[in-house]
Amino acid sequence: MPPVNYWLFKSEPTAYSYEDLQNEDDHTAEWDGVRNFQARNLMRDEMKIGDRVLFYHSNAKPMAVVGTATIVKEAYPDHTALDPRSKYYDPKSTPDNPIWMMVDIKADRALARPVTLQEIKQTPALENMPLVRKGMRLSVQPVRASEWEVILSMSEL
DNA sequence: GCCAACGTTGGC
DNA sequence: GCCAACGTTGGC
Numbered sequence: 001m002p003p004v005n006y007w008l009f010k011s012e013p014t015a016y017s018y019e020d021l022q023n024e025d026d027h028t029a030e031w032d033g034v035r036n037f038q039a040r041n042l043m044r045d046e047m048k049i050g051d052r053v054l055f056y057h058s059n060a061k062p063m064a065v066v067g068t069a070t071i072v073k074e075a076y077p078d079h080t081a082l083d084p085r086s087k088y089y090d091p092k093s094t095p096d097n098p099i100w101m102m103v104d105i106k107a108d109r110a111l112a113r114p115v116t117l118q119e120i121k122q123t124p125a126l127e128n129m130p131l132v133r134k135g136m137r138l139s140v141q142p143v144r145a146s147e148w149e150v151i152l153s154m155s156e157l
Numbered sequence: 158g159c160c161a162a163c164g165t166t167g168g169c
Numbered sequence: 170g171c172c173a174a175c176g177t178t179g180g181c
Contacts, residue, residue, distance in 0.1 A: 010179090012179085036165095059178085059180080134161095136162095137178050
């Protein structure tokens with residue numbers, strides 16, 4: 001077994017919160033609607049079953065990592081891109097040539113305490129996270145194993 | 158609500 | 170291939 005990778009997924013809780021994920025059947029959801037090529041490539045090429053995910057609430061009070069999840073299905077075509085009624089519809093995506101991909105994630109557990117963006121910014125060991133790099137807007141982004149450990153330990157304090 | 162930073166699009 | 174215009178992200 002190769003070592004697992006770590007990721008951070010952003011979501012606006014008014015649109016889709018960690019609690020929403022916990023309330024899904026089997027605590028599992030399709031991560032649809034990603035419409036950025038760099039994020040798509042990470043999902044398509046790098047994310048593997050068993051990889052771990054930090055679930056981050058953006059545009060929220062507080063802005064924070066609030067829970068963990070696991071990749072339970074590897075990349076497959078995002079059907080919302082093919083649905084004209086979906087707000088994520090993209091006419092350039094077709095069944096024969098689906099441009100956009102998604103993975104499935106399953107909620108693991110809420111952190112004992114949210115780890116806020118403010119705290120993350122104040123932690124030198126986390127200063128290279130794309131989350132806190134100026135202008136990095138990636139909605140799914142890689143996390144180093146060391147960063148994962150630091151954030152989980154912060155949540156226990 | 159504002160707006161800086163960024164990715165994408167499309168005219169040329 | 171360049172780059173201005175546009176739409177979006179997301180913190181403040």
